[in-house]
Amino acid sequence: MKRIVIIGGGIAGLSAGIFAQKNGFTSTIIEKHHTLGGECTGWNRHGYHIDGCIHWLVGTKEGTPLRQLWDTVGALDGVEIYHPESFMAVEHQGVTVHFYRDLERLQASWLALSPEDADAIQELCQNIRKLHSFTMPVDKPQDMMNIFDKIKFMLSVKDAGAVMQKYGKMTLHQLANTFQHPALRKAIASFLPEGNDIAMSIIFALGTFTGDQSSIPVGGSKALAMRMVEKYVSLGGTVETSCEAVDVKMEQGQVNQVICSDGRSFDGDFFVAACDPHVLYERLLKGRYPDPQFQKRYSNPKDYPLASNIYVGVGFAGTMDDIPRTLKFPVESLDINENGKPIEYLQMTHYGYEPSFAPPGHTVITFAINQFAPELDAWENLIKDREAYKEEKQRIGANVLRAMEQRFPHMKGKLQLLDVVSPQTYERYCNAYRGAFMGFWPTIQGKELMHNGKIKGLKNMVLSGQWLQPPGGLPIAVITGKDTIMRLCKQEKKPFVSS
Ligand SMILES: Cc1cc2nc3c(=O)[nH]c(=O)nc-3n(C[C@H](O)[C@H](O)[C@H](O)COP(=O)(O)OP(=O)(O)OC[C@H]3O[C@@H](n4cnc5c(N)ncnc54)[C@H](O)[C@@H]3O)c2cc1C
Structure with a gap:
């Protein structure tokens, strides 16, 4: 039996592992962290689960191909799905704009x-509705069609394709400016992280959400990843944790071994790098097999922006049933680092629908504060001084609590800071390039990447994961993991087992 070594136990690595086992390979996942799941994670603090x-997870709708894929890898099998009534609500100058799941209700309220x-x-609503029949293609990667x-695919996305094309040429700000009401303009313009300034993104997000194709699996992210680990192990896959790949041994254009920082080494016939591509090209391959498509993007962050996060966990001694699950509200300008842009809005999500995430009668809340190029540089510098870094995180946490108390005076004295995560945290735990939590954002000027994962000059090592197709995210991770094994089966002249 041929042996596959998979570097990285995120959703892509787990998906590749599960399909490797289903297709008659033996496989091992090596993961640098002590647990698997990569960026699809959650952790406990002070009696709460963050x-x-x-x-939002695309592919929760029963009967769709992506849902079938999630079920095949054990991620959603038998799991209850929570359908929030709105994607997000945005407050602006005393008005609240709701992005309701029910498109008629959204339209009526606007x-x-x-x-x-x-x-x-x-x-806008008419075009969003056209996406309701669109399902993400998961059957085959384009290069295997x-x-x-291809004709079947083109016909299946006929309506959606025209909509995507229209909004693919427009920025989110241009779309926002077609509205007159300042709150609608603000809500649309700030719908997604700042770098993701392409109108197609809001159409896609609302198309899948109002079309019931994206929702939230109960139990959350960590539980989803752990179900995939269970599936993988049940199929005979093996896992090595706290095991960071740092080098590869090669002979005549073939990789034959991966070496980890603690000296462990793994031989294989095939190697799947389901880790960050920068780690693969620079650290493992030492710059000897550069990829022009990635180089172009790394060297042009203006056209190919990346976003990271400050992620703040807060516990509240109370319930929040009357507050939208995700709410963006204005705050008194909140400064982050010395080079950072002041924050004028905070985006919070509460998990009132997950009683197991907090002690009885309490609620856990998270805040995602997006960080871009200048702020990312500042974080890189700041971490060199551990004390200053810790202090800055505490200061940001305290400011978030203060802003929360101003917006919700009844919460005063009932909020507890649980944790503050910085872009550096994603680098430290997941080796994520610049702390990015997704791949390159699509932009009007940037060219869409559709990478097949091949590494020119290497016969038996490939790249997999969210970076292969913009903007990344969990669906791309699970699809690319499967696609990697599909290509390998083709190369080995084996029929692919997909279920
Ligand atoms: C705050 C936040 C919110 C998000 N929200 C959503 C959402 O709502 N919907 C959605 O679809 N997506 C969301 N995402 C994005 C999603 O988490 C990622 O797209 C997805 O988890 C990426 O999976 P991956 O397997 O491609 O990469 P990763 O998760 O990065 O996995 C790579 C793995 O490789 C390991 N690794 C790296 N280097 C090495 C090495 N040298 N040796 C061994 N192991 C190594 C890492 O530790 C990691 O486990 C969110 C992410 C964040 C951080």
Whole structure:
């Protein structure tokens, strides 16, 4: 039996591992962290559980191909799905804009707020509705499609394709500016992290959300990853944790061994790098096999932006049933680092629907504060002084609590800071390039990457994971993990077992 060594136990690595086992390979996942799941994670603090990932998961709708894939890898099998009533609510100048799941309700609420925007609202809702029939293609990667597959695919995305094309040429700000009401403009412009300034992103997010294709698995991110680990191990896969790959041994264009920082080494016939690509190209391959597509993107962050996060966990001694699950609200300007842009809005998510995440009668809340290029540099410098770094995280946490108390005076004295995560945390735990939590954001000027994971000059090592297709995220991770093994089966002239 041929042996596959998978570097990285995130969702892509786990997906690759599960399909490797299903397809008659033996495999081992080596993971630098003491636990698997990568960025799809959660952790406990002071009696609360902080979910570190899923705000929306595409592929929760029964009967869709992506849902089938999630079930095959054990991620959603038998899991209850929570359907939040709104994707997000945004407060601006005393008005709240709701992005409701029910598109009719969204449209009615926006029309009531701003009748003068009727044309723009109706056009937007009509186009979002066209995406309801769209399902993410998971059957085969594009490079394995024959002409008939391509025609079938084109026909299946006919309506959605035209909508995506229209909004793929427009920035989020341009779309926002087609509305007159300042709160609608603000809500649309700030719908996604700042670098993700392409109108297609909001259409896709709302298309899948209002079309019931994206929701939230109960139990959260860590539990989802652990179900995949269980599936993998039940199929005979083996896992090595606290095991960071630092080098590879090669002979005649073939990798034959991966070496880890503690001296452990792993031989294999094939190697799947399901870790960050920068780690693969620079640390493991020592710059000897550069990839022009990635180099172009690393050297042009303006056209290919990345986002990281400050992620703050807060415990509240009370319930929040009457507050939208995800709410963006204005705050008195909150400064982050000396080079950072002041924060004028905070985005919070509460987990009132997950009673097991907090002690009885309490609620856990998270805040995601996006960080971009200048702030990321500042964090890189700051961590050199551990005390200053810790102090800055505490200061940000205290400011978030203060802002929360100002917005919700009844919470005063009932909030507890649980944890503050910085972009450096993602680098430290996941080796994530610049702390990025997804891949390159799509932009108008940037070219869309559709990478097949091949490494030019190496026959038996490939890249997998969220960076292969923008903007990344969990669906791309699970799909690319599966695609990697599909290509390998083709190379080995084996039929691919997909279920
Ligand atoms: C706050 C936050 C919110 C998010 N929200 C959502 C959401 O709502 N919906 C969504 O779809 N996505 C979301 N994401 C993105 C999602 O988490 C990622 O897209 C996904 O987890 C990426 O999976 P991956 O396997 O490709 O990469 P990773 O998760 O980065 O996995 C790579 C793994 O490789 C390991 N590794 C790295 N280097 C080495 C090495 N040298 N040796 C051994 N192991 C190594 C890492 O430790 C890691 O476990 C969110 C992410 C964050 C941080």
